[in-house]
Amino acid sequence: MAIGMDITQKSGTATRKRSSRKGNSAPTIADVARAAHCSPMTVSRVINGEENVREATRAQVLDAIAKLNYIPNRAARSLAGGAQLRIALLFDNPSASYLSEFLMGALEEASRRDIHLVVQSCETVPESKELISKLVDGGIVGFILPPPLCDDQSVLDQIRASGGIAVAVGPGRASGSHGAVQIDEFQAAYDMTRHIIGLGHERIGFIIGNPEQVASGQRLEGFRAAMEEAGLTISDRLIAQGQFTYRSGMVAAEKLLAVDPPPTAIFASNDDMAAATVAMAHRRHLDVPNDITVCGFDDTELASSIWPELTTIRQPIREMTAQAVVMIAKAYRQKTPASKAKGEQVTMAYKLVRRNSDAGPSLASSFQRASEKQ
Amino acid sequence: MAIGMDITQKSGTATRKRSSRKGNSAPTIADVARAAHCSPMTVSRVINGEENVREATRAQVLDAIAKLNYIPNRAARSLAGGAQLRIALLFDNPSASYLSEFLMGALEEASRRDIHLVVQSCETVPESKELISKLVDGGIVGFILPPPLCDDQSVLDQIRASGGIAVAVGPGRASGSHGAVQIDEFQAAYDMTRHIIGLGHERIGFIIGNPEQVASGQRLEGFRAAMEEAGLTISDRLIAQGQFTYRSGMVAAEKLLAVDPPPTAIFASNDDMAAATVAMAHRRHLDVPNDITVCGFDDTELASSIWPELTTIRQPIREMTAQAVVMIAKAYRQKTPASKAKGEQVTMAYKLVRRNSDAGPSLASSFQRASEKQ
DNA sequence: GCACCTTGTGGTAGCGCTACCATGATGAGG
């Protein structure tokens, strides 16, 4: 890692007398063994709950452990224990804030379990093929795949072919062939739509996400279902295609706001597009939320850094990623030829976060809507 | 990334004498050494960025590392390296995107060095006093302080009094009593202003950051210096006070845009406020950058997620935080009574990132300006 | 010319723990 910087590292002298290497501190297994009048091996057995230790010996050891306040050294344990789990986190180019949340969860859990996490960018699909088998050869046993990679069947297949364990995080739909951690996208979009309807809106616009990601379709379906259930008509003109990017959101919002009469609320499939919608509304001198309600999805950082802050759906990204790490660890441990490719599915709870971008329809709009009906 | 090199690992090591303990062998430092035709020690040096390695050797080793996809074993590292360091990252409430970048850098470096990183929110200053000594008693040896905490002398003093090592990241000015990692805020703001002037602008607005942070003042000074050097007058009406928040940016931008004649460019002291300025400009039906240039500072994720993407100053936040971790680790290791409170200062390189929010002044504005001069 | 650095490199000895034998003790079966 060479960064273009100059640093003043003049200090190199300092001849301290090496106290860290041996010195004081931290009782070791040998200390315990001495105190319990047995060998380190026996202590190790007790710690690891092995069977073949006499009850009396075990008690002695336990006693010594308590007396010395001994805590086994994690690092040494996993070093000696051999097989350290290595997991790769592949990513294409998700939104940066999504990725950082994602990393936090994975890194934290990996550190807790003393698992090696390798973070790998994986730009192009053709390249990925070679990359994956290289990683597997290099000792990587599992792969965590955030969107949009989690929807790429060829990557999934490649991992399986190489003998790796794949866990997709946040795919729209789970296929049984691999593990997945997700939220119920359909239900979340449904809930949000219900929320908007509950505010009194009837003319609600929707911006679809990137059509290549399964989640986009599911969110749209959730929206549709709630609208239909409420007996509201869904005009094609009030549904715009986006790509999950801010820019695509601007284009889509522009289109929706130009419809006559305009929607009193817009539900965008992610926060970037919702933020763009707010910007477009402002450009038209519409107040958010008084003139128009705008809701997003994902609760990325953007949602709370713009004004008004967005009402959105919070995915527990960190927890989801942590869960993915756990799942790989588990799958690896019980990797009998049989259960190998089972593919556990976990659905986690999302949350509708209400902030300042939603409100009931304005009187003017209501009036307009009322008159329009007649 | 270089592909096309097949992995020659297995053919190279014919004997395969290991394999006893581990089934799936991850490449070790010895494998790399063999591939790079040097000793494991040299590889270790390269990995740890030590100085005394010839450039050619370093390159060879780096090459071998890449080829083998080698990843150092953290467990072994911390075992051999001695005690495990514990560092706290205290934060008040910086912008979320800043924080997430910040965390990434720290987490990554901490994980790389097997340092235990404790992330601690520290809302109120009175509370902080107790918190710090509690953490030190609990075995925390170092503290990383992002803005705005890095400007709080009482926190710094408290850490020193408790015997902890403090490193401020991104303070405006370094005091010798503690470590600091920063960029040259003044120079960066100066450069950006020069850039804007170079585009042909003369009537340039500025939005100041939170006055409690030293960096705000430095950025303002950099702006002033460049303006004066170019012989441009600085109207008080074209300088607005902000707080580094999106919302404060909206208020400030509104004020600046209402000035008659309005500025043809606005330089905001951070990206959040710049983004807000773009939004306000749009609300007034001003095109960015054709009608007005808007520049930010920090290059947080927001800068590239809105449209147009912001021209801004990129601080290597991640690298800076990583550097802070390194500095604490080093300071701790050579913590002789003498060198203890030395307080190393590191200044890192920033970069002016040009994107799509700047352009020369429009003809209309130029004309206006020209006529105004007469 | 010989002390002295300085610089790049290699060798060795562990860090604390566990895998894998090897060893004494036991008891059961012949």
Next chain:
DNA sequence: CCTCATCATGGTAGCGCTACCACAAGGTGC
């Protein structure tokens, strides 16, 4: 009584890496 499985335990050899020298090669300075 002697074999042979079955315990309970000990010894040894690393796991992968880094701290600490040692050492050779190339300067300086006088």
